[in-house]
Amino acid sequence: MNHQEATTQSYEYLEEVGLVRQARSRIQTLSNGQQQKIHLGLTFIADPELLILDEPTRGFDPVNQGLFREYLQRHLQRGATLLLVTNQMHEVEELTENVLFLRKGRRFFFGSKLSAKAKLGERCTEVTYTGQLPPSIDAWNVDVREPGRLVLRQTHGLQEANRLLDSLLDAGVNVTDFSTRMANFDEIFKDIYNDSAMTDSLVA
Template identity: 75%
Template sequence: MNVINAQNLSKRFGTHEALSDINFALPAGESLSVVGPNGSGKTTLVRCLLGLLAPSGGLASISGKPYSSAHHVRVGYLPEERGNFQRDSPLDVLRLFGRLRGLNHKDASTRSYEYLEEVGLMRQARSRIQTLSNGQQQKVHLGLTFIADPDLLVLDEPTRGFDPVNQGLFRDHLQRHLQRGATLLLVTNQMHEVEELTKKVLFLRKGRLHFFGQNHSAKEHLGRRTTEVTYTGQLPKDIERWNLNVREPGKAVMEQEHGLHDANRLLAGLLAAGVEVTDFNSRLANFEEIFMSIYGDSAATGSLVA
């Protein structure tokens, strides 16, 4: 069953069209990154899905119907703009949100203490949140999202303000929720998070769907393959048939658009010609390179769904 479903979803603010004809679905237990530069419509999409904004056209549903506070699906939502609980303590706020999401007082207290211990905030459990660092406050807000084991996690830039150690703590905590079957919608411009945390990716461009599909399909459809050869000695005189560009002595790059089959033929041909190949690397573009190709000045227009 699809937990998230958008059908011809559009949203206008006056004459500005923030979203236009968005179509995608995310089944239960799967994970999706929503990617795009500022102004591409990411946060508007999330708010329409969660009923915080009314669509101007089309449908946005959670498990088959528009989302509301009475919905049977438990949602853990970390918004782009965090709540302001500066005068309260982490323990009090975590317990409050646990109770609001259906836990009894004992369970809410137990889970609050367990979470604070796990993320290294036990010493600050009764301190005012305003005395905590930005990273510590972010941990508290993530705890509010996770505390009642939601069915659907909607996280908007969750690792903002985290150093590498705390990013690792977040990944470990998130993976436990994914392993128990939670569905994840992650809004991020950290391309390593797309690779590490989700299996699918949705690229938004100026409010339109540019690509939706599996991560590996995104690389195949949106990214160029790069093949580099390191060698000793001389290349054959007819290297132009392999479209190799010698950038410096001993290093060459295959220039034309090509696939893995072409790269393998290149290697076989070089070896058959007696070239001493010391290193051979053929790879698809990573997500950072894909992001730049889509949203840079030379980005091509159009839309792909795979």
């Protein structure tokens, strides 16, 4: 950008985030939250086509985390490409399309988020209930975590989870809640790095 373009965009940004009065202040005199906003502006000004961000929200308060996501989504909708290095798995869920997990400096997995969940995660099925479980429950590999809640332990698919539910209902168990889902990225991350001193993850 030339000087005029940079000045115009800078003031537009400062106006938007409520810092136009501090435009000529030294950054060292600003609060941490205000400094974070300045760093965000430096990241997104000039509408870059490629964003390479390394743990960009580390230390951000919730307000500035929301501001970051808003600006990032705006740039992604304009066609920008994001390369994001993060250990914050909620950012993976919200911001990325593909994921690369590195373990001990080598590629452990690369692919879409959906394929990562299918290949690296296991289905989790939990049932809460009242009443007595039938003797037939012994045929299922379940953990009774606490009175009234059980978890299907073995690797299983959606059909098997539904069969467990049907068997409980057929036996007259009063099921108060039933949930079955694929592992989320926090759980996948823990499985990959639980026995590793290296916790590098690159999400693109």
